[in-house]
Amino acid sequence: MKSPSILVLSWVLVAALLLCCAGIAAAQQTAAPASAAPSRDAQSGAPATLPVLRLTLEDALARARKNSAQFQSSQTDAAIARQDRYQAAAALLPSVTYNNEALYTQLDRSGNVRLIANNAAHEYISQANVHESIDLVSISAFRRSSAASALAKARAEIASRGLVVTVVQSYYAVAAAQQKLEAAKKNGEEGDRFLKLTQDLEKGGEVAHSDVIKAELQMQDRRRQLLEAQLGLLNARLDFAVLIFSDFNDNFELAEDLHASVPLPTIAEVQQRAARDNPDLRAALAAVQQAGHDVTGARGGYLPSLSFDYWYGIDAPQFAVNGSNGSNLGSSAAATVNIPIWNWGATQSRVKQAELRRTQAQRELSLAQRRLVAEIQSLYAEADTALNELGGLSRSAELSAEGLRLTTLRYKGGEATVLEVVDAQTTFAQANAAYQDGAVRYRVALANLQTLTGVLTTP
Numbered sequence: 001m002k003s004p005s006i007l008v009l010s011w012v013l014v015a016a017l018l019l020c021c022a023g024i025a026a027a028q029q030t031a032a033p034a035s036a037a038p039s040r041d042a043q044s045g046a047p048a049t050l051p052v053l054r055l056t057l058e059d060a061l062a063r064a065r066k067n068s069a070q071f072q073s074s075q076t077d078a079a080i081a082r083q084d085r086y087q088a089a090a091a092l093l094p095s096v097t098y099n100n101e102a103l104y105t106q107l108d109r110s111g112n113v114r115l116i117a118n119n120a121a122h123e124y125i126s127q128a129n130v131h132e133s134i135d136l137v138s139i140s141a142f143r144r145s146s147a148a149s150a151l152a153k154a155r156a157e158i159a160s161r162g163l164v165v166t167v168v169q170s171y172y173a174v175a176a177a178q179q180k181l182e183a184a185k186k187n188g189e190e191g192d193r194f195l196k197l198t199q200d201l202e203k204g205g206e207v208a209h210s211d212v213i214k215a216e217l218q219m220q221d222r223r224r225q226l227l228e229a230q231l232g233l234l235n236a237r238l239d240f241a242v243l244i245f246s247d248f249n250d251n252f253e254l255a256e257d258l259h260a261s262v263p264l265p266t267i268a269e270v271q272q273r274a275a276r277d278n279p280d281l282r283a284a285l286a287a288v289q290q291a292g293h294d295v296t297g298a299r300g301g302y303l304p305s306l307s308f309d310y311w312y313g314i315d316a317p318q319f320a321v322n323g324s325n326g327s328n329l330g331s332s333a334a335a336t337v338n339i340p341i342w343n344w345g346a347t348q349s350r351v352k353q354a355e356l357r358r359t360q361a362q363r364e365l366s367l368a369q370r371r372l373v374a375e376i377q378s379l380y381a382e383a384d385t386a387l388n389e390l391g392g393l394s395r396s397a398e399l400s401a402e403g404l405r406l407t408t409l410r411y412k413g414g415e416a417t418v419l420e421v422v423d424a425q426t427t428f429a430q431a432n433a434a435y436q437d438g439a440v441r442y443r444v445a446l447a448n449l450q451t452l453t454g455v456l457t458t459p
Helices: 004-036 057-067 069-091 136-203 209-244 267-277 279-302 346-412 418-453
Strands: 053-055 095-104 122-134 252-254 305-316 329-338
Touching (some): 136 252, 136 279, 136 418, 267 279, 267 346, 279 346, 346 418
Parallel strands (some): 053 252
Antiparallel strands (some): 122 305
């Protein structure tokens, strides 16, 4: 037998081993969630953020095209029109079918069939049929579907260019809001410095307490403008994110400079491109062509139609290749000419209806041509005016900043009043905001020209 001391020592060792195993298991359980936890910044310990997405204007346009329901709807309509054209073309080609029939006809007392149309009491038909029909209506239907496909394609291009204007306006609105926020921060800092300046001058007995009051009012106004600028930037970013992302994401920054130099094409270039690539004009022209083919198809109702059929297979009293009299396989052919005689004026009515539609389509084409000429001049004048004003707005922003600096120096020297400083600060804020808005106006004007020419001018 073992001594009591040895037994006690054994139980102590077993207990120690169990405690060690339990500690290891607990450490493993606590270590597993730590490895699955999201990565954190090594220095600050904060959760690591996703990389910021830098968006060019082309990237934004590509994303908007994928996300825009209206643009995708126009693309779908164009694809459907292409399938209609394919089906109309297939209708002009011969078709092949395989027919199987089993006929039973009652016989008379003499053993002859009672129905003249049938050949035997039991008749089995298993034939391949090649059918071709030629008429002016089918040919006009194919040409009409081709014009309809061109019309749908032009409308898809119109939707695409309209989307470009929306994206450009939203893209540069975000850029302008960012610039306005930076200007608002500078204005706020300038307001704080001016308030500190008036307080120091008041302590030295150089200005009245009314100057301090006016400076503090101006400082409070600048802070409110800063809050409004922050809100404006937030709303602009949210609107832009909804436009270009299928799943909401505001972790992005703009890669293009709002104030980058972008040349304005000459009006001769715009007119040449618009005459060749304007989608509104192409859509109106395709509508006229479509209406013209409708007239031709309606007039085809006056003309005969020709159909041709060829059959090959079994038409026998036994369902077999070989019968009692030899092979049951055989062929036959038929050609049919259908000549329209009288349908109570329905064809004449369809022709009149198609002619009315063609006349209206021609009016709309003429309107589109006149509108194009007017829009070229109007939109080009808008872009040219915005470009000319942009140079003046840039100079005004520079002059207002310099004027604010000089007026503040004069106020320190006792040569200017507090009202002059406040007026200079207001002028600087207004000139800076007008400069940002002018840059956006020019970019949007270029995008509107793109709706006419199909060319988006970029830096």
